[in-house]
Amino acid sequence: MASFESHEHDVLIIGAGGAGLRAAIEAAASGVRVGLVCKSLLGKAHTVMAEGGAAAAMGHVDDRDNWKVHFADTMRGGQYVNNARMAELHAKEAPDRIRELEAWGAVFDRTPDGRILQRNFGGHRYPRLAHVGDRTGLEMIRTLQDHAIHLGIDVHMEVTVIALLKDGARVVGAFAYDRERGRFRVFRARAIVLATGGVGRAFSITSNSWEYTADGQTLAYNAGAALQDMEFVQFHPTGMVWPPSVKGILVTEGVRGEGGVLRNKEGKRFMFGDIPANYKSQTADNEEEGWRYTQGDKNARRPPELLTRDHVARCIMREVRAGRGSPHGGVFLDISWIKERLPNGAEHIRKKLPSMYHQFKQLADIDITKEPMEVGPTTHYIMGGIRVDADSQMTDVPGLFAAGECAVGLHGANRLGGNSLSDLLVFGRRAGKYAAEFAKQQVPGRIDAAEVDGIAKRSLECFERGADGEGPYHVQHDLQTMMQDHVGIVRKESEMQEALVKLIALRKRAEKAGAVGNREYNPAWHTAMDLGNLITISEAITRSAIDRKESRGGHFRDDFPEKDPAAARFNVVVRKGADGAMHLTREPIPPLTKELAQIIEEEK
Numbered sequence: 202m203a204s205f206e207s208h209e210h211d212v213l214i215i216g217a218g219g220a221g222l223r224a225a226i227e228a229a230a231s232g233v234r235v236g237l238v239c240k241s242l243l244g245k246a247h248t249v250m251a252e253g254g255a256a257a258a259m260g261h262v263d264d265r266d267n268w269k270v271h272f273a274d275t276m277r278g279g280q281y282v283n284n285a286r287m288a289e290l291h292a293k294e295a296p297d298r299i300r301e302l303e304a305w306g307a308v309f310d311r312t313p314d315g316r317i318l319q320r321n322f323g324g325h326r327y328p329r330l331a332h333v334g335d336r337t338g339l340e341m342i343r344t345l346q347d348h349a350i351h352l353g354i355d356v357h358m359e360v361t362v363i364a365l366l367k368d369g370a371r372v373v374g375a376f377a378y379d380r381e382r383g384r385f386r387v388f389r390a391r392a393i394v395l396a397t398g399g400v401g402r403a404f405s406i407t408s409n410s411w412e413y414t415a416d417g418q419t420l421a422y423n424a425g426a427a428l429q430d431m432e433f434v435q436f437h438p439t440g441m442v443w444p445p446s447v448k449g450i451l452v453t454e455g456v457r458g459e460g461g462v463l464r465n466k467e468g469k470r471f472m473f474g475d476i477p478a479n480y481k482s483q484t485a486d487n488e489e490e491g492w493r494y495t496q497g498d499k500n501a502r503r504p505p506e507l508l509t510r511d512h513v514a515r516c517i518m519r520e521v522r523a524g525r526g527s528p529h530g531g532v533f534l535d536i537s538w539i540k541e542r543l544p545n546g547a548e549h550i551r552k553k554l555p556s557m558y559h560q561f562k563q564l565a566d567i568d569i570t571k572e573p574m575e576v577g578p579t580t581h582y583i584m585g586g587i588r589v590d591a592d593s594q595m596t597d598v599p600g601l602f603a604a605g606e607c608a609v610g611l612h613g614a615n616r617l618g619g620n621s622l623s624d625l626l627v628f629g630r631r632a633g634k635y636a637a638e639f640a641k642q643q644v645p646g647r648i649d650a651a652e653v654d655g656i657a658k659r660s661l662e663c664f665e666r667g668a669d670g671e672g673p674y675h676v677q678h679d680l681q682t683m684m685q686d687h688v689g690i691v692r693k694e695s696e697m698q699e700a701l702v703k704l705i706a707l708r709k710r711a712e713k714a715g716a717v718g719n720r721e722y723n724p725a726w727h728t729a730m731d732l733g734n735l736i737t738i739s740e741a742i743t744r745s746a747i748d749r750k751e752s753r754g755g756h757f758r759d760d761f762p763e764k765d766p767a768a769a770r771f772n773v774v775v776r777k778g779a780d781g782a783m784h785l786t787r788e789p790i791p792p793l794t795k796e797l798a799q800i801i802e803e804e805k
Contacts, residue, residue: 256617
């Protein structure tokens with residue numbers, strides 16, 4: 202093996218967002234040596250973009266809330282293909298994780314009597330989201346980072362992991378390069394936690410940051426772990442579509458939670474015209490009741506703008522396709538109208554939604570206290586990911602754990618807003634705890650020098666092609682456009698089959714991509730390295746979407762627009778075969794325990 206820079210840890214955490222930081226804290230508290238790898242700088246994780254709040258049934262605003270209601274809401278929102286054990290653990294443990302964050306210094310908004318304030322969000326029966334204005338993710342990262350740096354964790358910033366290393370069946374290390382100088386690094390570890398986030402950069406319109414190139418999912422897949430539910434991609438209903446300076450930027454669901462409404466170009470609140478049967482009893486059928494709900498009336502039902510994200514996104518697309526959309530292909534989201542109801546409406550908006558107000562005023566010259574925003578669906582989150590054990594978060598590869606968006610199970614077919622931040626805390630902690638326990642029981646594994654040298658050689662082949670190879674940006678652009686057009690929010694068989702053919706061609710193009718110059722500060726090389734991940738995950742999404750011949754949650758088939766009750770009994774799972782090809786199976790969902798089934802029935 203060449204003389205690569207080497208590091209040794211008991212537990213290596215790959216990814217420094219909320220899940221990675223919480224895992225690192227828990228593992229370090231267990232007394233093991235912890236390494237934390239950041240693709241970007243520490244504190245710059247995509248978690249900071251999660252604005253609305255963290256869902257936890259604390260009952261501070263409405264004392265009828267409890268873990269059972271939260272569990273039932275999560276299962277209903279996920280269309281019952283969730284891992285019920287994960288949904289149970291999440292609902293039970295989220296309040297303690299929020300209180301823990303508060304004890305570590307998080308400064309949450311407060312109720313008049315000094316408790317953590319909670320706001321309304323789509324799909325949640327009661328006000329449940331603990332928040333810091335509309336900057337909750339930023340406060341979470343700040344708090345976790347401040348707590349973590351005092352625990353002796355080794356942080357490796359601007360480092361990208363490109364392969365996991367195994368000794369037999371067990372993961373024993375990782376191979377990476379630093380983005381600044383382009384030098385390779387070998388990490389030895391007795392356990393590894395993947396917390397790398399999502400896959401949004403496989404699509405052309407996305408709220409995701411540049412880091413979200415499916416690194417963790419592909420690392421796990423190539424190491425032999427299973428991916429599950431990859432067809433379930435969430436298109437957040439309210440991403441900005443105009444002006445170009447803010448296109449794709451997310452408008453937090455908190456805008457609708459504070460009273461924002463959706464209107465088409467005719468000024469009609471179109472969401473009242475399409476309320477799903479299983480939500481009718483919980484949803485207001487008139488504007489007056491919906492307004493009272495946003496103002497804390499416990500006897501009122503929530504407005505239809507706060508239905509689940511998959512449903513709201515499809516309703517918006519229906520308005521656009523029917524010619525009732527806004528001038529730039531979306532609809533209007535209006536929070537300014539609350540001035541008709543509140544004498545201090547503009548001040549109220551600036552206080553409750555400070556980031557939204559300042560961001561759009563500065564970047565787009567839009568004053569949300571005076572005018573509506575043009576919004577439409579944007580690729581936001583993937584419910585699918587690396588298959589893990591519900592309690593320990595270990596994958597089916599010994600020593601490999603996963604948590605956060607790159608893992609699967611909690612959200613089923615559709616994630617409820619706010620469940621992502623509490624997911625990071627609950628399962629980040631569990632992954633760190635069980636990874637540390639696993640590491641303590643292991644001896645260091647053997648790393649194959651020839652394997653490492655081979656990975657390094659392949660990683661530099663694009664420099665050998667140089668200017669004779671195709672620019673990796675062109676390949677990435679064509680991939681993103683193809684996925685948006687063929688496997689986007691509305692899908693059908695013929696287009697997805699065409700996508701599979703195009704993915705074969707895109708993979709061949711990616712293998713011939715070239716980079717010029719040297720390895721220092723070379724973004725073309727970094728893009729070339731990301732292409733394999735993006736293409737692999739795009740294939741997994743496409744094959745899974747073809748196999749699920751129904752519409753459910755974030756997966757909508759134009760040729761199969763209804764739910765199939767039989768499809769609620771299985772998850773779609775993909776694995777890498779011995780032949781290197783992607784193999785797909787349907788695996789049965791375990792039946793609910795008697796207790797959990799009774800909770801769902803009682804909370805309907």
